[in-house]
Amino acid sequence: MTTDPITLLALASPVAFVLVSLAAIRQPGPRPRLVERLSVGAAGLAIAVAAVAGWLVAQHGSLQSPTLGVAGIGLAIRLDALSVIMFGMIALLGFNIVRFSRTYLDGDPRQGVFLGRLTATIASVQLLVLSGNLGQLVAAWILTSVSLHQLLVFYRERRGAVVAARKKFIAARLGDACLIGAAALLYGQFGTGDLGALFTALGELSAAGAIPTAVEASALLIAVAAILKSAQFPTHSWLVEVMETPTPVSALLHAGILNAGPFLAVRLSPVLEQALYAPVLLIAVGGFTALFASKALLTQHSIKVGLGYSSAAHMGFMLMICGLGVYAAVILHLVAHSFYKAHAFLSSGSVVDSARAANIALPRRLGSPVRVALSILLALGIFYGFAQVLHLAEGTLPLGIILVMGLAQIIAPTLDSDGEVAAVVRSALLGVGVATAFFVLEHGFALVLGPVLPVASQQAPLVQAAIWGVVVVFGIATLFQIFRPARTQSAWQRRLALHLRNGLYANAAFDRLVGALRGRPVRA
Numbered sequence: 001m002t003t004d005p006i007t008l009l010a011l012a013s014p015v016a017f018v019l020v021s022l023a024a025i026r027q028p029g030p031r032p033r034l035v036e037r038l039s040v041g042a043a044g045l046a047i048a049v050a051a052v053a054g055w056l057v058a059q060h061g062s063l064q065s066p067t068l069g070v071a072g073i074g075l076a077i078r079l080d081a082l083s084v085i086m087f088g089m090i091a092l093l094g095f096n097i098v099r100f101s102r103t104y105l106d107g108d109p110r111q112g113v114f115l116g117r118l119t120a121t122i123a124s125v126q127l128l129v130l131s132g133n134l135g136q137l138v139a140a141w142i143l144t145s146v147s148l149h150q151l152l153v154f155y156r157e158r159r160g161a162v163v164a165a166r167k168k169f170i171a172a173r174l175g176d177a178c179l180i181g182a183a184a185l186l187y188g189q190f191g192t193g194d195l196g197a198l199f200t201a202l203g204e205l206s207a208a209g210a211i212p213t214a215v216e217a218s219a220l221l222i223a224v225a226a227i228l229k230s231a232q233f234p235t236h237s238w239l240v241e242v243m244e245t246p247t248p249v250s251a252l253l254h255a256g257i258l259n260a261g262p263f264l265a266v267r268l269s270p271v272l273e274q275a276l277y278a279p280v281l282l283i284a285v286g287g288f289t290a291l292f293a294s295k296a297l298l299t300q301h302s303i304k305v306g307l308g309y310s311s312a313a314h315m316g317f318m319l320m321i322c323g324l325g326v327y328a329a330v331i332l333h334l335v336a337h338s339f340y341k342a343h344a345f346l347s348s349g350s351v352v353d354s355a356r357a358a359n360i361a362l363p364r365r366l367g368s369p370v371r372v373a374l375s376i377l378l379a380l381g382i383f384y385g386f387a388q389v390l391h392l393a394e395g396t397l398p399l400g401i402i403l404v405m406g407l408a409q410i411i412a413p414t415l416d417s418d419g420e421v422a423a424v425v426r427s428a429l430l431g432v433g434v435a436t437a438f439f440v441l442e443h444g445f446a447l448v449l450g451p452v453l454p455v456a457s458q459q460a461p462l463v464q465a466a467i468w469g470v471v472v473v474f475g476i477a478t479l480f481q482i483f484r485p486a487r488t489q490s491a492w493q494r495r496l497a498l499h500l501r502n503g504l505y506a507n508a509a510f511d512r513l514v515g516a517l518r519g520r521p522v523r524a
Contacts, residue, residue, distance in 0.1 A: 006056070007065040007077040010130055013049040013091070016042035017123035024116025032112035036102050039115050043098045046091035046126070054084045062452060064132045064196055072192040078132030080452045082331065086129035086263060089335050093255050093342050094122045100346055101248040114154060118248065121147040125256055129263065134183040134193035137267075141179055141225075141260065145172035148257055151249045158244045167238035167510050175228035179264070182221035186271070189214040199270045203454075211274045219275030222268050223282050226322075230261030230315035232289045237507030240308035247345055250304065254311045255342035259334050262318040266327045266453070273325065273454045280466045283323035287470040289316030291477055292504065299501040307344055314341075324467060326399050327453045328446035336441075364418050365485045371416040372408075372482055378415070379407035382431055386439045398467050403438065405478040407431040412482045 020038045027035050056063060062080035069075060101118060105111045124147050128140035149172070152165035187193055189212055190201050205211060231239035239258075243250065265272060265282065272278050290313050297309035314337045321330045383404050414427040459467070484493075499505070 002060060002063050003066060004060070004063045005065055007063045007079045010049055010053055010077050010079060010087070013042070013046040013087075014123040014126040014130075016045050017119040017126070021116040021120040021123070024112045024119070028110060028112040028116070030107050030109055030111050032115065035112050035115050039098045039119055040095075040102070042119060043091070043095040046094055046122075047088075050084065050088040050091040053079050053087060057081060057084050062196075064194075067133055067194060069133070069135055069193075072133075072194060073135035073187065074133055074193070075136050076132035076194065077130050078195060079130070081448045082267065082452050083129050085331060085335065085448075086259075087126060089338055090122065090125055090129065090256060093252070093338060096342065096346070097248050097251050098122075100251075101246075104248060105246060110154075114151075114246065117147065117150045117154070118252070121151060121252065121257070125260070128260060131267075132195050134187060134195070134198075137195075138176075138179055138183050141229075141264075142176050144257060144260060145169075145176065145229075148253065151252075152242055152245050154245060154249070160241060161244035163511070164238045164242035164244075167235070167513075168242065170513070171228045171231075171235045171238065175225045178221040178225040178228065182218040182225065182268075182271075185214045185218040185221070189218075195267075199454075202270045202274055206274055215271060216275050216277065219271050219278035220281065222264060222271060223278040226261035226265045226282070226319060227285050228261075229264070230258050230319060231312050232261075232285050232316055232319065233292055233312075233504075234506035235510070236289065236293065236309075236312045237503055237510050239312055240305050240503065241507065243302070243304040243308065250307075251342045251345040254307065254345060255338040258311055258315055259338060261315060262322060262330055262334055265319060265322040266330055269322070269325075269327050270454045272322065276460050276462060279323040279325070279459075279463050281323075282319045283463070283466040283470055286316040286319030286321075286323060287473070289313065290320060291316075291474065292500070295477075296500040296503060299497045304345075307341070311337075311341060320470065321399065323463070324398060325459065326396055328449045329396075329399060329442050331449060332441050332445045365413070366416050366418060367483055368416055372412055372479075375412035375415045375482070376404070376408045378411055378428060379404045379431060382407055382428075382435050386435055390439060390443060398471050401471055402474055403435065405474060407435060409478060409482060410434065413485070416482070 017039075020035060020042050023038055024032065024035045027033075057079050062078070064079070065077040067074045067076040098115075098118065101115060105114055108114065121144065124140055124143040127136065128144055131137040131140055145168075149165055149169055152168060153162055155161055183193070186198060190198055192198065202215070205215070228235060239253075242253070245253075272282075293309045293313035293316060297306045297313065300306040300309060314333070318330050318333050318337075321327075321333065383400050387400065410431045411424075411427045414423040417423075
C-alpha cells in the first residue's frame with residue numbers, strides 16, 4: 001500500500017454531486033434546467049474519475065491518501081481493485097439513473113428537490129466505497145442511510161411509503177450502532193482507524209495465533225450491520241413494501257445501496273477471517289434468506305414486490321458466500337446483480353409485455369427419478385470438467401455444489417420431459433455456457449482482487465458444519481423444485497405458498513412496532 005495525495009483527486013466526483021444537491025436548493029421546482037445539466041455533468045465526471053482511478057491502480061497498485069483527521073480517525077481515500085470496481089459500477093449506474101430521472105419526473109412540482117436528494121445519496125455511496133479509514137467508513141455508512149430515507153419519503157402523503165421508510169429507519173439505526181461499535185472495538189484494540197494498518201496488524205495476529213476477544217466481537221457486529229443493511233429476514237419487509245417511491249429510487253436502492261452490506265463484509269474481510277462466529281451467522285441468516293426469499297418471490301402477483309424479494313434473496317446469497325470466504329465470487333455476483341436489477345426496475349413498465357411475449361408452451365414433465373438423476377450427473381460432469389481444467393481450490397467445493405444445483409434446474413426440465421432430444425442438447429449447451437461464464441468471470445475477479453483480499457484459511461469445524469448444512473438444505477429445496485411441476489399441488493403446498501406470499505408474517509410484527517396497525521396517520 002502506497003501513500004499518495006493524488007488519490008484525493010477521486011473526491012472530485014462526490015464533491016460534484018454534493019454541489020448539485022446544493023444547487024437544487026435554489027431550483028427545487030419543476031424543470032430545474034441548471035440542476036439537470038449539472039447532475040448529468042457530475043455523472044459524466046464520475047465515469048471519468050473512475051477511469052483515471054482504474055489507471056492509477058493498474059500502474060501503481062493500491063494507493064491511499066494521508067488521513068485528514070485527528071488521532072488516526074478521519075478522511076482517507078483508498079484506491080485498490082475493490083474500491084475501483086465498486087466506484088466504476090456506481091458511476092455507470094448513477095449516470096443512467098440520473099438521465100432516466102430527468103424524463104421520469106419531468107414537470108413534477110418538486111423535481112429539483114428529488115434530483116438534489118438523489119445526487120446527495122450517490123455522493124454518500126461513493127464516499128463509502130472509497131473509504132480508507134474507519135471514521136470515513138462509518139460516517140459514509142450513516143449518510144447513505146439518512147440520504148436514502150429522504151428519497152423513500154419523497155411522497156410523504158403516501159402512507160405505504162412512510163411506513164416502509166420507518167421500518168428501514170429502525171433497521172438502519174440498529175446497523176449504524178453495530179458498525180460504530182465494531183469500529184470502536186477495532187480502534188481500541190489497534191489504536192488506529194487506517195484500514196491498511198488494521199489489515200496488517202490483523203495479519204500479524206493471525207500469524208501469531210492470538211486473536212483477541214475484541215476482534216471476534218467486532219466481526220460479529222460487522223456481520224449484523226451487513227445483515228441489517230441488506231434487508232435480511234426478519235427485517236426484509238421494508239424492502240418489499242417500499243415500492244411507492246419513484247422508480248429511480250428503487251433502481252438506486254436495489255442496484256446500489258443494498259450492496260453496502262456485502263461490500264462491508266468484503267472490505268472488512270480480514271476481520272471476518274479471524275472470527276469463528278461471524279461467518280456462521282452470515283451463512284445461517286444469508287442462506288435462510290436466500291432460500292426463503294427466492295421461494296416467496298414465486299408466489300407474488302406484483303412485479304415490483306417480486307423484484308424486492310429477488311433482491312433480498314441475492315443479498316442473502318452474497319452474505320452466505322462471504323461466510324464461505326469466497327470473496328471474489330461475492331463481488332462478481334454483486335456487480336452482475338446491480339446491473340441486472342437496475343435494468344429490471346428502469347424497464348419495469350415493459351416487463352409485463354415481455355413476459356407475455358415469452359410465454360411459450362413447455363413439454364409435459366415426467367417426474368422420473370432416473371431422468372432427474374441423469375440431469376444432476378450431467379450438471380456434475382460439467383462442473384467436474386471445469387474443476388479439473390482450472391484446478392479449483394478445495395474451499396470452493398460447496399459453492400461448486402450449489403452451482404451444480406443451478407445447472408441441474410436448467411437441464412432437468414428438458415431431460416425429464418416428453419420433449420425433443422434437440423431441446424435436451426440445447427439445455428445442456430446452455431448449462432455449459434452458464435458454467436463457462438461463471439468460472440471465467442470468477443477466475444478473472446479472483447486474479448484482479450487477489451492482492452486486496454485475505455488468503456483463505458482453514459475453516460473451523462463449526463463453520464464447516466454450517467456450510468455443509470446449508471448445502472444439504474439447498475439440495476433438498478432443489479430436488480423439490482425440480483419434481484414440483486410433475487406433481488399435483490397438495491394442501492400443505494398451497495398453505496406454504498400462502499405463508500410465503502405473506503413473508504412468513506414477519507412484516508406484521510414490524511408493522512406493530514412502527515404503529516402501522518393502529519389506524520392513525522403515520523408520520524415520516
